[in-house]
Amino acid sequence: VWVIAHGIVGRADLPIPTELFGVGAALVLVLSFLALAAGWSRPRLERVPERVLLRVPVAVEAILGAAGVAAFAATVWAGLEGTSAQSANLAPTAVYVGFWIAVPFASLVLGDVFRLLSPWRAVGRYGVEPWTRRADAFGVWFGMFARLAPLARRDDGRLVLRPPVAGAARLRAIAGTTAVLVIGIGSTGFDGAKEGPLFNDLAGTIQDALTGAGLTKGFALELAFVVGLLVAVALVGAIWRLGTLGMPPAGDGRTALARRFVHALIPIAAAYLVAHYFSLLAYNGQDLWRLASDPLGNGADYFGGAGATIDYSVVSATAIWYVQTGALVLGHVAGLVLAHDRALAVYGSPRAATRSQLVMLVVMVLFTLLGMWLLSAALNT
Amino acid sequence: VTVVLAHAGHWLPQLLYLAPLVVLIGAIVVGRLRERRERRSGEQSD
Numbered sequence: 001v002w003v004i005a006h007g008i009v010g011r012a013d014l015p016i017p018t019e020l021f022g023v024g025a026a027l028v029l030v031l032s033f034l035a036l037a038a039g040w041s042r043p044r045l046e047r048v049p050e051r052v053l054l055r056v057p058v059a060v061e062a063i064l065g066a067a068g069v070a071a072f073a074a075t076v077w078a079g080l081e082g083t084s085a086q087s088a089n090l091a092p093t094a095v096y097v098g099f100w101i102a103v104p105f106a107s108l109v110l111g112d113v114f115r116l117l118s119p120w121r122a123v124g125r126y127g128v129e130p131w132t133r134r135a136d137a138f139g140v141w142f143g144m145f146a147r148l149a150p151l152a153r154r155d156d157g158r159l160v161l162r163p164p165v166a167g168a169a170r171l172r173a174i175a176g177t178t179a180v181l182v183i184g185i186g187s188t189g190f191d192g193a194k195e196g197p198l199f200n201d202l203a204g205t206i207q208d209a210l211t212g213a214g215l216t217k218g219f220a221l222e223l224a225f226v227v228g229l230l231v232a233v234a235l236v237g238a239i240w241r242l243g244t245l246g247m248p249p250a251g252d253g254r255t256a257l258a259r260r261f262v263h264a265l266i267p268i269a270a271a272y273l274v275a276h277y278f279s280l281l282a283y284n285g286q287d288l289w290r291l292a293s294d295p296l297g298n299g300a301d302y303f304g305g306a307g308a309t310i311d312y313s314v315v316s317a318t319a320i321w322y323v324q325t326g327a328l329v330l331g332h333v334a335g336l337v338l339a340h341d342r343a344l345a346v347y348g349s350p351r352a353a354t355r356s357q358l359v360m361l362v363v364m365v366l367f368t369l370l371g372m373w374l375l376s377a378a379l380n381t
Numbered sequence: 382v383t384v385v386l387a388h389a390g391h392w393l394p395q396l397l398y399l400a401p402l403v404v405l406i407g408a409i410v411v412g413r414l415r416e417r418r419e420r421r422s423g424e425q426s427d
Binding site: 024025028031035036040044322325326333334337 | 397398399400401405416
């Protein structure tokens with residue numbers, strides 16, 4: 001079964017060449033860096049005030065947990081019993097759009113929704129909390145995006161309001177945190193790169209070489225994609241390593257220093273997520289209603305939406321481009337803010353903090369240009 | 382005097398690029414004002 005996990009997007013009608021968008025984004029980052037150097041002279045995100053809004057009732061948690069279990073069961077049922085036609089079965093869209101994209105998008109606004117929807121947490125009884133927070137890859141990944149949200153749910157069940165992005169500064173990085181973020185950004189970036197001509201040419205060359213070595217064409221192509229994925233992750237890791245090596249030592253070792261700044265990667269991961277998957281959510285997300293009504297593709301109509309179609313006019317290709325590039329710029333400016341604020345806490349004086357982040361500025365510009373290049377490559381394919 | 386914004390619909394969206402910068406400068410200004418207010422109230426209580 002082939003799953004085409006991308007929205008069908010028409011060509012954007014852009015008023016200026018895509019290269020100029022990259023120049024504009026880099027300029028905004030440099031100006032933001034200068035503004036931070038000139039006016040942000042004390043760490044403000046280490047402790048931010050939160051306003052308690054309400055206590056989330058236990059019944060709401062129970063209902064959302066039950067909804068998560070029901071959605072999981074319906075998806076597995078569709079996967080096992082439904083039609084093998086991808087577009088008519090609930091499972092692929094539920095996993096690749098509903099779970100993998102809609103949940104992190106919702107987390108960016110509403111906070112850690114997966115924590116409430118998680119079927120594991122809903123039915124688990126022993127050791128589920130540490131597992132959810134540290135071992136469940138989805139819980140950890142979605143929880144990263146939730147740290148950027150203006151809403152958060154405390155452990156005592158209280159819902160609080162806080163400045164957006166500020167929650168990222170509370171991340172206490174442990175072994176593996178950097179790897180999760182680097183792999184998240186690298187794999188999303190590769191998902192974009194594989195749509196462009198550079199990787200497709202390269203994949204063909206690798207495939208030919210591996211086929212010549214005796215592998216089947218299909219397996220050789222799969223390996224070429226694995227190589228591309230590893231290279232993308234390695235590239236992101238190398239850029240991040242460059243940024244951390246550019247910071248002067250702060251007395252607690254290079255690894256510990258890098259971990260203190262790794263939360264700056266969270267808004268970049270969010271930017272890559274929005275840039276790459278916004279169109280898929282905007283278009284294919286609509287299809288969830290039809291597929292939920294007929295999950296097996298056998299002609300059922302449980303919720304009355306089996307005849308629904310995707311409205312491609314809901315957002316134009318040009319508007320998608322602006323959302324994508326806007327997310328990239330916003331995400332990287334947020335990353336600069338987080339890194340600058342932490343540098344003030346680590347290095348003390350504004351001058352030392354600013355100097356320590358010069359290489360980080362280069363890193364942010366590189367990440368932005370990489371994201372822009374991936375978008376424009378996909379756009380021109 | 383009539384100001385003609387030729388093809389404004391084409392280039393105005395580019396200004397959205399500056400939105401993060403504007404938000405950042407706003408946050409810096411608000412933070413500065415808040416710090417000044419806290420300093421003043423601290424001096425008065427001394």
